[in-house]
Amino acid sequence: MVLTALDQLFAEEKIHVTPGEFHPLGNNGQWMAYPDSEGQISAILQHANERGLRVIPMGGGTKRGFGGTEERAELLLSLSRHRGIVEYSKGDLTITVKAGTTIKEIADYLKMNKQMLPIDPFWPEHATIGGVVAANDSGPKRLRYGSARDLLIGLRLVYPDGQVIRTGGKVVKNVAGYDMNKLFVGSMGTLAVISELTLKLRPCPAYKSLVILTFPDGDWQAIRSFVTAILDSQNEPVSLEVVSPSLSERLHGVREFGLAIAFEDVEKAVQYQVEWLKRHLPKNASLTVLSQDEADEWWDRFARIPPYKAQPGTEEEMEIGLKVGSKNLDTIEVVSLCHQLGQELQAEVLSHGGAGHGISRAYVKGNESKLLAFVHGVRSHAESRGGYAIIQHAPLPIRQKVDVWGEKPAYFPLLEGIKRTVDPHSVLNPKRFIGGI
Structure with a gap:
């Protein structure tokens, strides 16, 4: 009966659907639906809510191994077809995109106008903007640019009952009422399915350098003192990343503890900060400078280190x-x-x-x-x-x-109450968030 009803819904709404298959990371669906519009997302969720069906939203699949303790739900809701640029305001430095748009697609689009979305999640060619915001994901450059939470201006969301709501707005200076965006950022898709997002942009930096420091003696006190000196100085690094010997070897062939310090600004400002590092270099440390395309290539390799697929093997x-x-x-x-x-x-x-x-x-x-x-x-x-x-x-x-999230926080009853209010039938991503929410 359930499958027949779903089949009828998909046919009426012209939603592409395929049977779900086994996946070793779990978080799969008995059926996989591919809506290409907000209306189709709403119809699917309304149908699921009325019949008590569980739904797992997914973008590019880079968070599939994150949370969840069951192999599958009734429906996997893929947003891979709900993608594209909705609105772009070059002068206001804002962009509105559909949730299934990948980070790389956004970056390539903005690059033509020398602007950027300053989010550096891992696997940008697969990670979608909706998934990044749902997980509040970020990379090393959040030191300068912040995380997804800091760049979000507004959202369009579909509640578990199919209702479409909007939070925030489409302008940077938007201070009316409570910032509802924060409620959904990092909620792992347990409260609503993100349909559209409006985000703040920045101009592309005129010049980029990445300084790689390696410490052959592994003197952590020297590393700590040097990092403290950088933070206490007038320097403004984009990243200040400590790297283990094994990762250092993977990235640049030297099996030693290291630091990856990035600067992005006008060339004169970048060169001044690089020279400061050279003047204050700790004893026995080695320094390598990568600039422009070389720096980008290093970060591209870095972004492809974390696992996100099910690895074949024993x-x-x-x-x-x-x-x-x-x-x-x-x-x-x-x-x-x-x-x-x-x-x-x-x-x-x-x-x-x-x-x-x-x-x-x-x-x-x-x-x-x-x-x-x-x-x-x-x-x-x-x-x-x-x-x-x-x-x-x-x-x-x-x-x-083992619990993905660790101990429940003191404010867990508040999270539980919000989930119960917004999704009383536990339609969306059941047992995916803190405390089994």
Whole structure:
């Protein structure tokens, strides 16, 4: 009966649909629907809400291994066909796009007018703007430009009952009422399906340099002192990323702890800051400068490091990705701990952390016992210092054994109440968010 009703709906609304297939990361659907308009999204959600069907929204699939403990729901709602530029205001530095548009598509469109959307998530050719905002994702350059939350002006959303709402506006100076955008950013698609987004833009920088520092003796005190000196100076780095030896070797062939410090401004300002680094270079540290296209190529390689697909192979070769939040200078210790745990567990670990914003990442390969031990070690360290450790990518069996989000926050009853009010039938992304929401 359910499948017959769905079949009729898809035919009436001209929605492309295919049967769902098994996926090792889970978060799949018995049916996969591909709406190409907001009206079709609304019709699907209204139908699902009336019949108690569960729906999992998805963009480019880069967050498929993030949260969720069940193999599939009744429907996987793919936004891959709901894409494109809706409105672009070059003079106002704003753009409105459909949720299924990839970050690379937006970047390529804006590049013609020497503007950019300053978000640097991983896998930009696959990551969609809707998924990035739903997960409040970001990369190393959030030190200067902020995260998706900071660039969002307005949203169009479809509630679980099919109702379409708008939050925020289409201008930067919009201060009327409560900022409802914040409610949906980072909610993992558990409250509504994002249909359109309006975002702030920036002019493309005239000049870019990336300074790579390596520390052969692994002197963490020297690294910490140097990072502190940078933060206390007049310099304005775009990134201040601590890099583990294994990741350093992957990116530029040197197996040593390092720093990746980016500057983006007019050429004179960039060169001044690079010279400052050279003058204050710590003893025994080595320095390499990449500029313009060379810097972009390095960041392109960096953006393709995290896992997001299901890796082929045996249970000995599973892969996970962690996001760790801490005080900004504690990222140095977090990266060191991840490297040490990798050696102790004899697991392959790549890690890096923003010493300016406090977000660290670790990507680990190994069997299940090694992966679980790694998560426990990192999470215990982070929580003992008032931080957190979230699993942002893992095979379904791992997510079923260890809580992706860690301990429930003190404000969890508030989150639970919002979910219950907006989605009383738990239609959208059930058990995908904190505390099984």
